[in-house]
Amino acid sequence: MNILKYLSITSLMVGAFSCDSSSNNGEWKSLGQLETRDAKEIESSTWSIGGETMDRDYTDYQSYKEYLGPLGAKRIRLQGGWARTEKVKGEYDFEWLDKVIPDAAERGVSPWVELSYGNPIYEGGGEAKLAGLIPMGEEALTAWDNWTRAMVNRYKSHVPEWEIWNEPDINKTHTGRQLGEFYLRTAKIVKEEQPEARLIALGMASVTKLDFVRDFMDYLKENDGLQFIDVFSYHGYTPNPSTSYPKIEILRELVWSYNSDIEFMQGENGAPSTPKEVTIGALRQYDWTELSQAKWNLRRMMGDHGRGIATNLFTISDMHYAAGDHMVGVNTKGILKTNPDKTIERPKMSYKAAQHAFSLFDSQIELLKNEKPITDQDSVSIFQYRHKKNGGTITSLWSNEGRPAEEYQSKVATVTLENASFEKPVLVELISGNVLEIPEANWKKDGMQYVFSGIPIPDYPVLIAEKATLLLK
Numbered sequence: 001m002n003i004l005k006y007l008s009i010t011s012l013m014v015g016a017f018s019c020d021s022s023s024n025n026g027e028w029k030s031l032g033q034l035e036t037r038d039a040k041e042i043e044s045s046t047w048s049i050g051g052e053t054m055d056r057d058y059t060d061y062q063s064y065k066e067y068l069g070p071l072g073a074k075r076i077r078l079q080g081g082w083a084r085t086e087k088v089k090g091e092y093d094f095e096w097l098d099k100v101i102p103d104a105a106e107r108g109v110s111p112w113v114e115l116s117y118g119n120p121i122y123e124g125g126g127e128a129k130l131a132g133l134i135p136m137g138e139e140a141l142t143a144w145d146n147w148t149r150a151m152v153n154r155y156k157s158h159v160p161e162w163e164i165w166n167e168p169d170i171n172k173t174h175t176g177r178q179l180g181e182f183y184l185r186t187a188k189i190v191k192e193e194q195p196e197a198r199l200i201a202l203g204m205a206s207v208t209k210l211d212f213v214r215d216f217m218d219y220l221k222e223n224d225g226l227q228f229i230d231v232f233s234y235h236g237y238t239p240n241p242s243t244s245y246p247k248i249e250i251l252r253e254l255v256w257s258y259n260s261d262i263e264f265m266q267g268e269n270g271a272p273s274t275p276k277e278v279t280i281g282a283l284r285q286y287d288w289t290e291l292s293q294a295k296w297n298l299r300r301m302m303g304d305h306g307r308g309i310a311t312n313l314f315t316i317s318d319m320h321y322a323a324g325d326h327m328v329g330v331n332t333k334g335i336l337k338t339n340p341d342k343t344i345e346r347p348k349m350s351y352k353a354a355q356h357a358f359s360l361f362d363s364q365i366e367l368l369k370n371e372k373p374i375t376d377q378d379s380v381s382i383f384q385y386r387h388k389k390n391g392g393t394i395t396s397l398w399s400n401e402g403r404p405a406e407e408y409q410s411k412v413a414t415v416t417l418e419n420a421s422f423e424k425p426v427l428v429e430l431i432s433g434n435v436l437e438i439p440e441a442n443w444k445k446d447g448m449q450y451v452f453s454g455i456p457i458p459d460y461p462v463l464i465a466e467k468a469t470l471l472l473k
Contacts, residue, residue, distance in 0.1 A: 026439025028438070028439060031435045031437055031467070031472060032472040032473055034472065034473075035470075035471035035472055036070065036356065036433075037072055037358075037471070038069045038072065038108065039068070039069045039070075039073060039107060040108035043364075045073075045358065045361065046305070047075070047310075047357070047361070048073055048076060048112070048265075048312035048313070049068070049071060050077050050268060050270070050312055050314040051315065052077060052078070052268070053319045054078065054079065054100065055079040055083075055128070056081070056084070057084070057322075058320050059315075059318075059342060061103075063317070063338075063342060063344045064344050067351070068104065069108055071316070071354060072355055073109060073358050075161075076109045076110070077113075077268070078100065078101065079117075080097075080113050080115050080151055081116075082115075082144065082147050083119040083128035086121070087121070090146075094154060105158040110158075110160060110161075111155075112159065112160070112200065114165070115165065117132050117165075118132045118135055119143065122135070122137075124139065124140040129326050130166070130326040130327075132171065134174065134178070134179070134182050141185070145186075149189055152193040152197070153193050160198060161197065161199070161230075162198075162200065163199075163201075164186045164200070164202075165182070165183070165202070165203060166203040167205035167235065168203070170205050175212070176213060176215025179202065180216045180219025180220050181223075183202070183220075184220060184225040184228060191228065198230040200229075200233050201233070203235070204233070204235065206236060207247045207251050208236075208251075210254055213251065217254075226258055230263065232263070233264075233266070234248070234264075234265075235282075237282035237283050239283065239286060239403040240400065241296065242303060245307065248264075266300070266310065266311045266312060267312050268315075269300050270296075270313055270314035270315060270333040270335075271296035271404075272284060272331070273289065273334075275287045275288065279329070279331060279333075280328070282333075286403065290350065291406060291431075292404045292405065293350050294350040294353045294431050294460070295431070295459060297313060297335070298398075298431070299400070299459075301313060301354070301357055302383070302430075303400075306381070314333055317335075317338055317344065318331065318332050318333070318337060318338040319333070319334065320342055335347065335348050335350040336348065349431060352431070352433065353430055356431075356433045359471075361385075364389060365385050365469070366385060367383065368384045371417075371418065372384075373415060373416065373417050374415070375397065375415050375416075376414045377399075377413045380398065380457055381397065381461075386421075387466070387469040392422070392465070393417065393422060393450075394466070394469055395463065395464045396461050396462075397415065397455075397464070398458065404459050405459060408458055411456070412454055412457075413455050414453045415452040415464060416450070416452075417451075418449050421466060422443070422466050424437065424467040425437075425443055425450075425466060426438060426466075427463070428462060431460065435472055
């Protein structure tokens with residue numbers, strides 16, 4: 001079989017996985033496809049899916065909930081929606097969340113809930129939108145405290161983690177110390193009502209506003225509050241996902257200089273799936289398709305995973321922003337395509353791609369941080385893993401030299417691995433889930449090394465994997 005022609009056809013995308021004929025040294029046999037798993041079948045993982053903007057009624061959980069469990073993510077990010085819950089002072093209507101939070105948990109997807117946004121029925125209560133002010137003033141803060149207590153008490157049996165606010169750095173009037181005071185006030189209430197809860201800060205839109213983060217951390221340190229952060233979350237959209245990691249490392253070192261036990265999480269990232277004339281939100285200045293979205297998402301997901309960073313893929317459903325918010329229109333970052341009424345038309349290519357990553361890379365797959373696989377090509381990201389039970393090796397790799405393209409001439413590489421284990425190595429294409437046996441002519445064991453030659457490397461992640469580490473259908 002000609003691997004180039006085969007992969008082009010079975011990937012259902014012209015030119016997505018093409019390279020020159022030097023990769024076709026032997027017979028590449030199809031072994032089937034990756035089996036996907038429901039969230040209930042996966043014991044644990046670091047993957048999360050976004051379920052944002054229901055607080056403003058921009059997505060419809062009831063329409064997409066049937067896709068949630070089969071996706072395979074173990075967590076879902078939700079926004080609490082103070083203004084939607086308390087429309088009359090002192091009266092809470094939780095009906096909309098009662099239909100969401102317990103249902104997600106029953107599907108095997110653990111909710112982590114963001115406490116936000118403001119509530120304009122109170123003087124100084126802020127705005128119920130992205131980039132709105134945090135609550136200020138005695139009456140508004142007291143009302144915020146009361147709503148926070150009510151939220152935590154009502155949902156603590158289903159919600160193990162609470163995130164406090166979202167992208168506070170977008171509002172230029174906010175300061176780091178101001179956010180530190182607001183965060184610590186809220187965190188103490190959460191811990192009073194749910195001592196075992198994990199707390200997530202800060203949902204930073206930018207990964208480069210180090211002065212803001214430093215002022216925030218200084219306030220917590222000065223007020224004995226550093227123990228109130230379990231996870232630090234950040235967003236930081238970039239056209240090429242790989243370019244953000246040096247900046248993320250600087251951010252991590254800053255936060256760890258205050259408390260090295262704080263975990264890091266990519267709290268919100270994803271790409272649009274339509275041309276720039278159609279979408280709104282981050283990365284809207286570029287033209288996108290469902291293919292380039294799937295490539296970008298996989299690169300962010302596997303780039304995070306290879307660095308030990310948990311990931312929240314943004315987001316499950318396209319979002320329909322309404323007048324009065326930070327922006328208006330359809331944000332097409334959903335991995336489910338919506339109809340104008342917010343119901344689901346169909347899954348996008350990214351949905352299937354995410355299923356493959358979520359199903360395979362669970363807690364049984366161990367990242368080998370100290371292993372450094374080698375390729376003979378420049379601008380390639382590569383990470384090595386081990387299956388904890390059978391010891392088989394999985395290596396993820398992709399070309400990272402630019403923004404994912406609609407058509408890309410794959411690099412043909414030689415890949416060298418040490419401390420690996422293979423009996424029947426295969427090549428896995430993560431978008432389609434196709435699995436191909438790597439011909440004997442294309443690999444050998446040389447002492448303590450495995451050397452793979454003629455391996456096509458596209459501009460999105462593929463795997464060299466021991467067949468025994470995979471579930472196939």
